[in-house]
Amino acid sequence: MHDIVFLFDVDNTLLDNDSVQAELHDYLGKNYGEKARDRYWTIFEDLRSELGYADYLGALERYRVEDLHNPQLLRMANWLVDYPFAERLYPGALDAVAHVGQWGPAVILSDGDAVFQPRKVHRSGLWQAFGDRVLIYIHKEQELDDVERFFPAKRYVLIDDKLRILHAVKTLWGDKVTTVFPRQGHYALDPKLIAEFPAADHTLERINDLTRLGREAFGG
Structure with missing residues (x-):
C-alpha cells in the first residue's frame, strides 16, 4: 500500500500527439495523394467512434481492404511503428x-x-x-x-x-x-x-x- x-x-x-498526427497527415498527402489521405482519416474517425480509442493500425487495415492491390500501403505501417516518438x-x-x-x-x-x-x-x-x-x-x-x-x-x-x-x-x-x-x-x-x-x-x-x-x- x-x-x-x-x-x-x-x-x-x-x-505531443497532435504534432505526430499533423506529420502523418502531411506524409499521407505527399506520398499517397489527398484522396487516400482523406479516406484514411475518415476511416480513422469512424473506427475511433466505434472503439472509443484511436487505432492507427486498425484504420490502416480497413483502408487496405479497400485498396488491397496497392503494395505501397505497406509503407504506411512502417512509418507509424518506426516513428521517433522520443522526439515528440x-x-x-x-x-x-x-x-x-x-x-x-x-x-x-x-x-x-x-x-x-x-x-x-x-x-x-x-x-x-x-x-x-x-x-x-x-x-x-x-x-x-x-x-x-x-x-x-x-x-x-x-x-x-x-x-x-x-x-x-x-x-x-x-x-x-x-x-x-x-x-x-x-x-x-x-x-x-x-x-x-x-x-x-x-x-x-x-x-x-x-x-x-x-x-x-x-x-x-
Missing part, C-alpha cells in the same frame, strides 16, 4: 515524472490499442522512464478497480489533458484523487470541452509546470 501514486496519461500529456516528448516531461517520483510511484495510465500504443510508449522512452509501470486500457476511467489492484494507494494523482477523464475519475474516487489538467493539445484547448466539465484541482499551462508543485499540493 503506497501513500500516493501518480497516474500519467500519454497523448498530449507527456507526448514535451519539454520537461521526464523532469515532471522524476519530480513526483520522489513521493510515490509514477504510473502510465493510457487508452489505446494493444499494439501501436505500447509501441509508442516504448519508442518514446516512457516505458523505461516509468520502470515498466504501464497500464493501457480501452476506457481507463472504467478500470479503476484494476488500477487499485496493481498499485494500491491511500491517494492518487491523475494527470490528463482531458477534463472528461479527470471528471469521470473524480466522480468515482472523490477526495481520494487529486486531478491535474495540463492545457496541452486540441482537447485541452477546446473552449466547448472546457466549459462542459468542472475545473480540475490543478490546471497547468504545460506539463513541466508540475515541477513547481510540492507534495502538499496533492493532499492526503
Whole structure:
C-alpha cells in the first residue's frame, strides 16, 4: 500500500500527439495523394467512434481492404511503428515524472490499442522512464478497480489533458484523487470541452509546470 501514486496519461500529456498526427497527415498527402489521405482519416474517425480509442493500425487495415492491390500501403505501417516518438516528448516531461517520483510511484495510465500504443510508449522512452509501470486500457476511467489492484494507494494523482477523464475519475474516487489538467493539445484547448466539465484541482499551462508543485499540493 503506497501513500500516493501518480497516474500519467500519454497523448498530449507527456507526448505531443497532435504534432505526430499533423506529420502523418502531411506524409499521407505527399506520398499517397489527398484522396487516400482523406479516406484514411475518415476511416480513422469512424473506427475511433466505434472503439472509443484511436487505432492507427486498425484504420490502416480497413483502408487496405479497400485498396488491397496497392503494395505501397505497406509503407504506411512502417512509418507509424518506426516513428521517433522520443522526439515528440514535451519539454520537461521526464523532469515532471522524476519530480513526483520522489513521493510515490509514477504510473502510465493510457487508452489505446494493444499494439501501436505500447509501441509508442516504448519508442518514446516512457516505458523505461516509468520502470515498466504501464497500464493501457480501452476506457481507463472504467478500470479503476484494476488500477487499485496493481498499485494500491491511500491517494492518487491523475494527470490528463482531458477534463472528461479527470471528471469521470473524480466522480468515482472523490477526495481520494487529486486531478491535474495540463492545457496541452486540441482537447485541452477546446473552449466547448472546457466549459462542459468542472475545473480540475490543478490546471497547468504545460506539463513541466508540475515541477513547481510540492507534495502538499496533492493532499492526503
